[in-house]
Amino acid sequence: MGDEDWEAEIIKPHMSSYVPVFEEDRYSSGANGDTFNRTPASSSEMDDGPRRDHFMRSGFASGRSLGNRDAGESNKRENPSTLGAFGVGKRFGNKGFLNDKFEEGDSSGFWRGKESNDSEDNQTRNRGFPRRGGYQDGNDSEASGPSRRGGRGSFRGCRGGFGLGSPNNEFEQREGTQCTGGLFGSKRPTLSGAGNGDTYQSRSGNGSGRGGYKGLNEEVITGSGKNSWKSEAEGESGDTQGPKVTYIPPPPPEDEDSIFAHYQTGINFDKYDTILVEVSGHDAPSAILTFEEAHLCQTLNNNIAKAGYTKLTPVQKYSIPIILAGRDLMACAQTGSGKTAAFLLPILAHMMRDGITASRFKELQEPECIIVAPTRELINQIYLEARKFSFGTCVRAVVIYGGTQLGHSIRQIIQGCNILCATPGRLMDIIGKEKIGLKQVKYLVLDEADRMLDMGFGPEMKKLLSCPGMPSKEQRQTLMFSATFPEEIQRLAGEFLKSDYLFVAVGQVGGACRDVQQTILQVGQYSKREKLVEILRNIGDERTMVFVETKKKADFIATFLCQEKISTTSIHGDREQREREQALGDFRCGKCPVLVATSVAARGLDIENVQHVINFDLPSAIDEYVHRIGRTGRCGNIGRAVSFFDPESDSHIAQPLVKVLSDAQQDVPAWLEEIAFSTYVPGFSGSTRGNIFASVDTRKNYQGKSTLNTAGFSSSQAPNPVDDESWD
Numbered sequence: 115m116g117d118e119d120w121e122a123e124i125i126k127p128h129m130s131s132y133v134p135v136f137e138e139d140r141y142s143s144g145a146n147g148d149t150f151n152r153t154p155a156s157s158s159e160m161d162d163g164p165r166r167d168h169f170m171r172s173g174f175a176s177g178r179s180l181g182n183r184d185a186g187e188s189n190k191r192e193n194p195s196t197l198g199a200f201g202v203g204k205r206f207g208n209k210g211f212l213n214d215k216f217e218e219g220d221s222s223g224f225w226r227g228k229e230s231n232d233s234e235d236n237q238t239r240n241r242g243f244p245r246r247g248g249y250q251d252g253n254d255s256e257a258s259g260p261s262r263r264g265g266r267g268s269f270r271g272c273r274g275g276f277g278l279g280s281p282n283n284e285f286e287q288r289e290g291t292q293c294t295g296g297l298f299g300s301k302r303p304t305l306s307g308a309g310n311g312d313t314y315q316s317r318s319g320n321g322s323g324r325g326g327y328k329g330l331n332e333e334v335i336t337g338s339g340k341n342s343w344k345s346e347a348e349g350e351s352g353d354t355q356g357p358k359v360t361y362i363p364p365p366p367p368e369d370e371d372s373i374f375a376h377y378q379t380g381i382n383f384d385k386y387d388t389i390l391v392e393v394s395g396h397d398a399p400s401a402i403l404t405f406e407e408a409h410l411c412q413t414l415n416n417n418i419a420k421a422g423y424t425k426l427t428p429v430q431k432y433s434i435p436i437i438l439a440g441r442d443l444m445a446c447a448q449t450g451s452g453k454t455a456a457f458l459l460p461i462l463a464h465m466m467r468d469g470i471t472a473s474r475f476k477e478l479q480e481p482e483c484i485i486v487a488p489t490r491e492l493i494n495q496i497y498l499e500a501r502k503f504s505f506g507t508c509v510r511a512v513v514i515y516g517g518t519q520l521g522h523s524i525r526q527i528i529q530g531c532n533i534l535c536a537t538p539g540r541l542m543d544i545i546g547k548e549k550i551g552l553k554q555v556k557y558l559v560l561d562e563a564d565r566m567l568d569m570g571f572g573p574e575m576k577k578l579l580s581c582p583g584m585p586s587k588e589q590r591q592t593l594m595f596s597a598t599f600p601e602e603i604q605r606l607a608g609e610f611l612k613s614d615y616l617f618v619a620v621g622q623v624g625g626a627c628r629d630v631q632q633t634i635l636q637v638g639q640y641s642k643r644e645k646l647v648e649i650l651r652n653i654g655d656e657r658t659m660v661f662v663e664t665k666k667k668a669d670f671i672a673t674f675l676c677q678e679k680i681s682t683t684s685i686h687g688d689r690e691q692r693e694r695e696q697a698l699g700d701f702r703c704g705k706c707p708v709l710v711a712t713s714v715a716a717r718g719l720d721i722e723n724v725q726h727v728i729n730f731d732l733p734s735a736i737d738e739y740v741h742r743i744g745r746t747g748r749c750g751n752i753g754r755a756v757s758f759f760d761p762e763s764d765s766h767i768a769q770p771l772v773k774v775l776s777d778a779q780q781d782v783p784a785w786l787e788e789i790a791f792s793t794y795v796p797g798f799s800g801s802t803r804g805n806i807f808a809s810v811d812t813r814k815n816y817q818g819k820s821t822l823n824t825a826g827f828s829s830s831q832a833p834n835p836v837d838d839e840s841w842d
């Protein structure tokens with residue numbers, strides 16, 4: 115299918131065939147083995163350069179060499195300090211790219227209207243304005259950073275934007291209505307996309323394009339429209355304009371086998387011990403080497419054993435004693451290395467020690483612990499972990515998130531709630547409904563903390579902390595975890611933490627997991643689909659996540675792959691929650707071995723046996739790249755990530771990408787280095803949100819020393835006192 119077909123494809127969505135799954139007559143290459151193409155970029159991978167005009171788009175074969183003669187070569191990086199060479203700043207033959215740049219939506223209208231970026235980060239604002247035919251306007255990037263195609267800078271003004279009246283929450287707030295007090299006084303519909311006129315909404319439901327979805331557990335009711343900034347509560351309870359969400363997620367299985375189901379650690383699990391760990395801040399407790407040293411209660415130890423954990427990961431060795439000692443913590447460790455248990459286990463241990471009694475049925479629940487995460491699927495996963503580790507105790511964990519019936523969330527809570535796992539929008543709604551009181555909160559956890567504090571969720575987090583009853587930071591324990599921690603976000607985080615918080619960095623802050631073999635292929639946008647199909651056919655049935663930059667593209671690529679008889683499903687923010695969960699379920703169980711996803715699935719998701727990640731589109735920010743490829747290569751298992759690099763649109767990421775590859779001791783293609791040189795920016799940060807390569811606790815810029823150790827050996831602490839003034 116040529117690119118000229120894109121518009122036709124999208125304007126006539128495959129309503130009957132969507133959700134795009136082909137189970138029968140499913141393509142099988144028979145290549146279940148290790149047939150993945152790891153050959154460095156060959157000339158055929160290079161000849162997909164930008165086309166001079168639209169006519170040239172027909173047919174994928176008419177590629178043009180980009181003049182990067184060394185594209186077929188790659189350099190094995192032994193020395194991670196490649197970046198020192200960026201000062202050369204020489205230019206290679208890439209400048210022609212710009213001259214015949216093709217604007218993707220020019221003829222199709224698919225991405226027309228660049229100012230109208232409706233990234234999920236931005237939806238709050240964009241949905242405040244009338245839109246027409248969802249496929250004709252705007253870039254619908256879900257990128258967590260500013261969109262690179264057209265949307266660039268569109269919300270830069272929000273940077274560090276605490277206090278802005280216009281929350282830009284990426285995935286969560288989109289479900290509700292809000293912002294009336296902000297820059298954009300309009301409301302958004304409660305159901306994603308439903309009611310905004312997006313023509314393809316109908317694909318998922320009964321064909322009615324406007325608020326027409328009515329699924330098994332859902333109905334759409336138009337509310338009356340009372341003004342309030344609050345996002346979901348009113349929307350879902352019908353107080354405001356917009357449809358009411360009545361989806362009730364199925365309860366998770368209750369049997370012990372399902373609760374403790376887990377996958378095996380991989381061959382590189384023991385190599386975690388060789389990773390350097392840096393602890394900064396003063397009086398850090400020593401790391402522990404074994405679970406026994408944590409002196410957890412018997413029930414917890416039983417649960418740990420049933421979960422298949424026999425050995426601590428580095429982030430657990432350091433974080434568990436720190437949390438047990440009652441200290442605030444910011445911890446940064448590579449994707450898939452066990453951060454969830456690193457905070458859950460000591461919190462549960464404290465709760466058991468404190469003799470938490472089962473909270474009984476009452477209208478207002480006062481949880482001792484609140485955990486927030488940026489996406490619904492992730493918070494649900496954290497909840498399942500909390501349920502697993504608290505099995506057999508009287509600690510009750512509850513999960514609430516957007517896209518589900520508000521009444522269902524309330525019913526879950528009033529049955530008793532010690533640990534509340536929530537997405538921010540739903541949490542604020544429930545607090546607003548006075549179903550949750552904050553007075554008893556002793557532990558506040560921000561998972562994916564850099565995301566939770568950036569311009570998307572930062573304002574919501576601020577609101578949470580200023581809610582009546584929320585204990586001050588001196589009276590609660592605040593814990594932040596992520597695989598990436600841009601400097602700028604670290605500074606913001608200081609506001610939430612006690613001044614003597616500890617910072618644990620396992621390996622390089624913001625570094626990619628070394629168990630993921632990374633390959634970067636130079637592929638022009640019009641050759642991407644062909645290349646994708648080629649790779650997926652080689653992969654066979656191995657589980658693969660394909661990341662694209664926009665929701666519409668996710669639909670399109672999923673449909674395209676189904677047409678190619680590759681069993682595929684998709685997850686993105688314009689899908690109903692029920693569909694999202696179904697898609698994830700189908701992917702998890704292997705029914706659909708290919709999941710096309712936007713950034714909504716980039717962080718935190720822990721899915722067994724994901725062997726490949728393909729970046730069909732590279733993200734706009736390098737931290738996003740690190741999280742995406744971290745969906746594979748988890749817990750010591752080996753994974754592979756292939757990224758299509760289109761010089762026309764991706765050169766901005768070349769430099770940080772080279773650094774991530776070098777640091778992870780991956781091959782760096784010569785052509786990528788050339789592009790990185792030619793786009794050299796002095797003092798580059800690698801992220802739209804500051805330097806993700808903060809190799810250390812940013813306080814060290816002010817205070818001096820920290821401690822460096824390999825995991826498992828306790829550190830000698832002699833750091834200087836923190837400059838309180840900088841943080842409070």
Ligand SMILES: Nc1ncnc2c1ncn2[C@@H]1O[C@H](COP(=O)(O)OP(=O)(O)OP(=O)(O)O)[C@@H](O)[C@H]1O
Pocket residue numbers: 376377379422423424425426427430447448449450451452453454455596597717718719720744748749
């Ligand atoms: N000590 C351990 N022994 C065995 N398995 C473990 C251990 N710790 C964690 N795991 C498992 O490793 C997997 C990854 O853990 P987890 O999801 O907590 O990683 P993460 O560091 O939070 O990743 P991400 O940065 O992607 O969010 C999970 O399946 C978890 O159950």
